[in-house]
Amino acid sequence: MEKLENKFYIRTYGCQMNKYDSDIIKALLLKENFKEVSTPEEADYIFINTCAVREHAEKRAIGRLNSLKSLKKNKPETIVGVVGCMAKNHPDLIHHSVVDFLAPPDSYRNLAKWAIAKKSGYIPEDKNEQYSDIFIYPNKISSYLSITRGCNYFCSYCIVPYTRGLIRSRPPNNILEEAEELIDGGMRELTLLGQNINAYYYKGVDFPEILKRVANLKGLKRLNFLTSHPKDIPDNLFSVMAEHNNVTNYLHLPLQSGKDSILTRMNRGYTLKDYLRIIDKARHLLDDLYLSTDIIVGFPGEKEEDFEETLRAVERIRFDQSYMFAYSDRKGTLAALLKDKVDERIKKHRLRRLIEIQNSITMEKASAFKGKKMEVLIVGEAKKGGKIGKNRSGRIIIINGVAKIGSIYIVKINRINGRVPIGEIEKEV
Numbered sequence: 001m002e003k004l005e006n007k008f009y010i011r012t013y014g015c016q017m018n019k020y021d022s023d024i025i026k027a028l029l030l031k032e033n034f035k036e037v038s039t040p041e042e043a044d045y046i047f048i049n050t051c052a053v054r055e056h057a058e059k060r061a062i063g064r065l066n067s068l069k070s071l072k073k074n075k076p077e078t079i080v081g082v083v084g085c086m087a088k089n090h091p092d093l094i095h096h097s098v099v100d101f102l103a104p105p106d107s108y109r110n111l112a113k114w115a116i117a118k119k120s121g122y123i124p125e126d127k128n129e130q131y132s133d134i135f136i137y138p139n140k141i142s143s144y145l146s147i148t149r150g151c152n153y154f155c156s157y158c159i160v161p162y163t164r165g166l167i168r169s170r171p172p173n174n175i176l177e178e179a180e181e182l183i184d185g186g187m188r189e190l191t192l193l194g195q196n197i198n199a200y201y202y203k204g205v206d207f208p209e210i211l212k213r214v215a216n217l218k219g220l221k222r223l224n225f226l227t228s229h230p231k232d233i234p235d236n237l238f239s240v241m242a243e244h245n246n247v248t249n250y251l252h253l254p255l256q257s258g259k260d261s262i263l264t265r266m267n268r269g270y271t272l273k274d275y276l277r278i279i280d281k282a283r284h285l286l287d288d289l290y291l292s293t294d295i296i297v298g299f300p301g302e303k304e305e306d307f308e309e310t311l312r313a314v315e316r317i318r319f320d321q322s323y324m325f326a327y328s329d330r331k332g333t334l335a336a337l338l339k340d341k342v343d344e345r346i347k348k349h350r351l352r353r354l355i356e357i358q359n360s361i362t363m364e365k366a367s368a369f370k371g372k373k374m375e376v377l378i379v380g381e382a383k384k385g386g387k388i389g390k391n392r393s394g395r396i397i398i399i400n401g402v403a404k405i406g407s408i409y410i411v412k413i414n415r416i417n418g419r420v421p422i423g424e425i426e427k428e429v
């Protein structure tokens with residue numbers, strides 16, 4: 001008789017690292033004869049992979065858990081596990097009426113066993129866990145690959161070091177093996193992940209060195225990495241990027257604030273001047289650098305004039321894209337203990353002003369592409385017809401006409417739709 005498969009459904013919130021972790025969870029479950037289904041109704045096991053970085057992210061996950069109440073009432077045998085960052089910093093979730101167990105980020109190896117045994121409670125973690133031997137097989141043209149776990153930086157507002165523990169770097173051979181298998185499966189664009197990826201270090205191999213080794217793999221057409229910290233950009237990083245044609249000229253470098261005293265209170269370890277120096281060097285060495293950033297407004301103690309400094313920095317640096325957030329208190333962090341909190345309404349107002357300024361910069365920068373020619377790798381189908389491509393800086397370009405996914409073409413940009421350049425193919429490379 002055929003063995004019954006355990007059906008699971010997984011829903012993921014949060015950053016790319018969490019998405020990668022969901023792929024690790026899938027790989028671990030598939031090994032144990034589980035089968036993925038696409039709705040919670042079909043599932044014997046429901047996993048909600050959560051994010052704790054801001055209150056809003058937590059509310060979404062809790063909303064999702066609440067929405068499972070009627071399902072659990074009709075099908076009480078369904079097992080619900082909260083996995084990911086909230087499983088670590090919200091142990092109280094175990095009392096939520098639909099929740100059977102909590103699985104924090106470094107406990108996934110025991111997830112299948114725990115779920116099948118229908119055990120409730122909190123799965124213990126292995127703080128040295130790296131999942132190095134667990135390779136993901138998304139069989140997609142673009143994929144992520146996490147090369148470190150955790151973070152040691154303790155920015156005063158941030159919950160990540162508490163939910164994900166201290167930094168661990170994966171052995172280089174292991175990273176190369178996984179990347180090669182992904183390439184064999186058809187992957188052409190790879191994004192290396194780490195909370196603070198420049199801190200990668202394994203027995204003499206630092207980040208520029210592992211970047212070089214991955215870039216040299218045959219068949220890899222685009223290589224990106226996230227997230228860089230302005231405190232520790234290696235001296236040779238930009239020259240290594242420039243020397244490898246398939247490494248995109250893309251840098252995600254969170255500024256967080258344009259005011260030095262706020263940066264100090266955030267425990268970021270650099271000044272605006274340091275940041276500007278890094279950008280100058282990167283723009284000098286890398287053609288058409290695509291620069292993105294993260295900014296927090298309304299950090300405790302941020303005065304109107306401090307916020308204005310952030311606006312001025314944004315106008316001066318001209319980021320291609322910014323991820324902008326209102327400060328959110330995270331229990332257990334140092335910033336949560338600071339007294340001079342900014343009023344919610346003021347935070348929202350500042351965020352709106354910042355978004356407005358950044359949006360117009362983003363549009364202006366995109367519109368400068370009109371008439372330009374560039375190399376574009378096709379990575380997928382566009383929603384409204386045509387194809388999605390990425391240029392040598394990782395910028396998204398929409399292509400009209402027939403093009404093969406995974407191939408590179410010379411494309412001429414003939415118009416801009418909002419912030420997205422649209423182009424026609426001239427020839428295949």
Ligand code: SAH
Binds near residue numbers: 158194294328
């Ligand atoms: N390791 C990355 C990402 C951390 S989380 C990094 O260091 O940049 C992603 C972003 O969320 C951060 O860069 C920060 O801008 C934002 N963030 C983190 N904690 C926050 C908080 N308590 N309130 C508001 N935004 C926050």
Ligand code: SF4
Binds near residue numbers: 229
């Ligand atoms: Fe959080 Fe700072 Fe670490 Fe990024 S570098 S994960 S913001 S503590």
Ligand code: F3S
Binds near residue numbers: 018163
């Ligand atoms: Fe990522 Fe959110 Fe955790 S940003 S590391 S899933 S707190």
